[in-house]
Structure formats: C-alpha cells, structure tokens
Amino acid sequence: MKLINRDVDYAARALTFMARANKPTVSVAQMQEQVGVSGPFLRKIMQKLHKAGIVHAVKGKGGGFAMARNPDKVTLKQLMEVLQGPLRLNDCVFGEKICQRHAACVLRHKIAGIESRLLAEVAAVTIKDLA
Amino acid sequence: MKLINRDVDYAARALTFMARANKPTVSVAQMQEQVGVSGPFLRKIMQKLHKAGIVHAVKGKGGGFAMARNPDKVTLKQLMEVLQGPLRLNDCVFGEKICQRHAACVLRHKIAGIESRLLAEVAAVTIKDLA
DNA sequence: CAGAATGATACCCGCATGGTATCATTAACC
DNA sequence: GGTTAATGATACCATGCGGGTATCATTCTG
Numbered sequence: 363m364k365l366i367n368r369d370v371d372y373a374a375r376a377l378t379f380m381a382r383a384n385k386p387t388v389s390v391a392q393m394q395e396q397v398g399v400s401g402p403f404l405r406k407i408m409q410k411l412h413k414a415g416i417v418h419a420v421k422g423k424g425g426g427f428a429m430a431r432n433p434d435k436v437t438l439k440q441l442m443e444v445l446q447g448p449l450r451l452n453d454c455v456f457g458e459k460i461c462q463r464h465a466a467c468v469l470r471h472k473i474a475g476i477e478s479r480l481l482a483e484v485a486a487v488t489i490k491d492l493a
Numbered sequence: 494m495k496l497i498n499r500d501v502d503y504a505a506r507a508l509t510f511m512a513r514a515n516k517p518t519v520s521v522a523q524m525q526e527q528v529g530v531s532g533p534f535l536r537k538i539m540q541k542l543h544k545a546g547i548v549h550a551v552k553g554k555g556g557g558f559a560m561a562r563n564p565d566k567v568t569l570k571q572l573m574e575v576l577q578g579p580l581r582l583n584d585c586v587f588g589e590k591i592c593q594r595h596a597a598c599v600l601r602h603k604i605a606g607i608e609s610r611l612l613a614e615v616a617a618v619t620i621k622d623l624a
Numbered sequence: 625c626a627g628a629a630t631g632a633t634a635c636c637c638g639c640a641t642g643g644t645a646t647c648a649t650t651a652a653c654c
Numbered sequence: 655g656g657t658t659a660a661t662g663a664t665a666c667c668a669t670g671c672g673g674g675t676a677t678c679a680t681t682c683t684g
Contacts, residue, residue, distance in 0.1 A: 422651025553682025
C-alpha cells in the first residue's frame with residue numbers, strides 16, 4: 363500500500379529544487395545530484411511533467427526546465443495522477459459479479475468514502491508547502 | 494495506489510459470509526462459490542487469518558473455520574496488516590540521505606499525517622459493518 | 625481404515641516498477 | 655556553420671511481487 367512511488371518522490375524533490383532556485387531554467391544536470399537520482403531517470407520524469415504541462419522545457423544549450431505555474435498551484439495529487447496514473451483505490455476486481463454480493467458492495471462504499479477524503483488530503487499538499 | 498489487494502477483498506467477503514452463516518464452522522468448500530474464488534486460493538488466505546488468530550480452524554471431517562472474535566472486533570485494518578504486511582505509506586526510499594534535503598522531510602511529514610488519518614479510517618471499518 | 629477437511633510448502637507466471645541506453649532534435653556560442 | 659549542451663522520444667532490460675496452482679502431510683469423524 364504505497365501512497366507515492368519513486369517517480370513522485372523524485373518529482374517532488376526536483377520541483378522543490380526548482381521552486382527554490384531563482385533561475386529562469388534549471389537543467390537536469392544541475393538537479394540530479396541534489397535530487398539523488400541518475401540523470402537519465404530524472405529526465406524521463408521531467409519529460410512526463412512537461413507533457414502534463416507542469417513544467418516548461420527549453421531545449422538547447424543553456425536550456426532546461428522551469429515551473430509552468432506557481433508552486434502553490436502544483437499539488438501532490440497532480441504529481442500522483444501524472445506519474446502513477448488514475449487514483450482509484452476502489453478498483454473493482456470482480457467486474458459485474460460484484461453486485462451479486464451485498465457485502466462486497468458495502469465494502470466498496472466504505473472504501474469510496476475513504477478514498478475521497480484521502481484525495482482531498484493529497485490535493486492540499488503543494489510544492490510551495492515543501493519549498 | 495491500491496488500498497486493498499485481492500487477498501483482503503476475498504478475506505472480507507469470506508468473513509462476512511462466516512459472520513452471516515449461523516454455523517459452528519464453515520468449510521472452504523462451502524464458501525468458495527459465494528466468495529467467487531478457487532478453493533486452494535481461499536484456503537491460503539484462511540490459513541493466514543488462522544495464523545493471525547482471526548479465525549479458529551477445525552481439522553478433519555466436518556471441520557472448517559470459525560470466527561475467533563465478534564465481527565465488530567475484526568477491522569479492515571487488521572486484514573490489511575495480516576494480508577498485505579505493515580501499513581507504511583511513508584516508506585522512506587532514500588535511507589539516511591533523506592534528511593540532507595529539507596524538502597523531502599517536509600514531504601515525509603505531510604505523508605505521515607495523511608497516513609495516520611487513513612489508518613484511523615480503515616480501523617473503523619469492521620466485518621459487522623459489512624455483514 | 626477411508627474420507628473430508630486444514631497445514632505447510634514449493635512452484636509458476638505475467639506484469640508493473642524501476643532503471644538504462646540510444647538516437648533525434650533544438651538552440652547557443654565561438 | 656560546426657560543436658556542444660541540452661531536451662524529446664523510444665526501446666530495452668531486469669527483477670520483484672501479486673495472484674494463482676499443485677502437492678503432500680496431518681488431523682479428525684464415522
């Protein structure tokens with residue numbers, strides 16, 4: 363039951379680094395040591411963040427990445443969605459068979475409630491909070 | 494980010510079945526159809542519940558399993574601990590390097606808070622609620 | 625003793641996660 | 655314009671784990 367995976371962890375650290383650095387762009391080479399991860403791996407993460415519109419990317423010499431929004435507009439929930447996929451605790455593993463059993467449905471209902479409250483919590487954590 | 498895995502799901506359904514059945518013991522053969530899982534697999538789950546003291550086991554002809562406590566004393570949290578291992582959202586993947594970076598520590602702190610509230614929620618769901 | 629049940633354990637398999645390698649593309653600077 | 659420094663895209667690897675099966679041992683009933 364992992365809440366966040368490594369991608370999210372590294373992304374949070376990288377974004378925090380970027381939020382603190384007062385530069386127009388920050389390259390992967392500048393981040394990798396502080397973030398504690400290999401360059402290629404961090405690049406892959408940054409590319410996903412770029413596709414998701416969370417960071418800008420500037421190619422070429424002197425280029426790098428920059429946050430596309432204010433740090434207080436980037437939430438942990440967004441990072442999880444981008445890097446871990448849709449957030450469904452409540453994934454029904456039984457298909458249509460499920461609703462033949464009332465007990466299981468009660469369980470789904472309980473979990474759905476827990477899920478919604480959990481999502482509200484991760485949505486409340488921003489990069490600004492971490493910086 | 495799965496909250497519960499299939500083992501927990503099946504266990505919850507099996508225990509719910511047992512709680513409703515007014516019998517001294519219930520065999521795997523009697524449960525497997527209703528729970529919707531193969532006999533051998535359900536047996537493995539029941540054995541773990543037995544080791545954890547959640548159910549009694551009676552070997553031999555006419556034997557089976559019985560709940561070892563009242564249904565309102567068996568929580569979703571207990572099932573998760575037994576069948577999924579320790580509940581740590583907050584697993585630090587960076588070892589001692591972590592605390593060199595303040596940002597990461599803030600993240601841990603946030604997640605720890607979320608975790609404790611989540612655990613309180615799963616501890617509040619009992620088999621009685623599902624039955 | 626036979627049959628019905630659990631106990632224990634070993635094994636298998638597919639796939640997601642974590643990580644690397646490679647080539648293409650773009651832009652700055654000399 | 656060529657070199658270099660950066661990202662973009664993609665393919666690949668490898669290993670652990672979740673989910674599931676099979677087999678034999680043990681225990682109890684009748």
